[in-house]
Amino acid sequence: MDINQTVIIIIITGVVTYMGWQNRALQERLIFWPPAIKDGQYERFVTHGFIHADGMHLLFNMFTFYFFGRIIEEFYRQYLGGAGFVLFYLSAIVVAMLPSYVQNKDNRHYASLGASGAVTAVLFAYILFAPWQLLYIFGVIPIPSIVFAVLYIVFSIQAHKRASDNINHSAHLYGALYGVILTIVLEPKVVTYFWHQLLNPGWF
Template identity: 60%
Template sequence: MFNHTTLIIIVTVIVSLIAWQNKAVLNRLIFYPPAIEDGQWYRFITHGFIHADSMHLLFNMFTLYFFGRAIEGLYEPFLGGYGFIVFYLLAIIVAMIPSYLKNKGNASYLSLGASGGVSAVLFAFILLAPWDMIYLFAVIPIPAILFAVAYVVYSINANKRGGSNINHMAHLWGGAFGVVATIALEPRVLPHFINALLSPSF
């Protein structure tokens, strides 16, 4: 069966490739506060379908492929079977709201990439399987819950330091949305997470 995770990846790869070849397309889709102030609200979504380079795209889509397929079924009963797509798109939007509010008057601010949505998917997976192994750089095994703690601490510190082209704030808010939205949709996930957390298995 052709799943929604694969569909999102295909669309993202195609749009990213087109944007790399056509600067006008990139400029039209990228997150740019002054353009949003002019009413181009669609950029809250479209920025999540373009990427800075091939490594940026590969990392996000590689992560989405493995964890999206693992949790997609949880959202399938909602919104006529399109729950996962809506969850993913909302994550991209919500993850950028704090950055937008902070940079509304910043004409030099730009942001792109699916990291907000991917972070939501990753943290939703951690709720379901906190002790499953996540392979950092596809090599180093780390229990998912420990990865989540390290990821949050790193992102907070990196966001405070600044000086990076990475939108760490979007990562944090995307992850937070993934946790809150998943528990709101399926409250049984929370006691499942707590029970799993108290019963480590490797």
């Protein structure tokens, strides 16, 4: 029987996040902090994706990841001997943060945590396969996934420019871009499939 990799990632993330809440020193050792990475602690590129600031941060990311990860996992598991999905997720954590690192590598006051970049990569990979599938904002407001994608990108770009909150909108943008590009690279036919689906919404 195949192991559900999505659930395993969620369990590990929950356990590590809880440990970080209980041990501030551990959380500080795992968090994305550019000066430490610059000094050679490269594992922080990955470890920051397994800790979260609070319960709502963890719940939102893992709730989203659970619903879309299970679907995208089926596509990515056919690569690298079944490890494709795990490597996709881990690499998305890293790639989503590369621009933030370049911009803040000498900024001792900058820190980031959470799996949002990787979760966004999974979500946007899903949108390639189902652009008209309804997503439910806050669990109740239905919106076609392609419409959500456009609004999400526009919002993230504007929010990144304003930089008026503590959310790393850059990671969201680059995570989304990575999810789309890697999926297309692995299976170029998905572009044709996407356009066919986009031009033929099933609910018309």
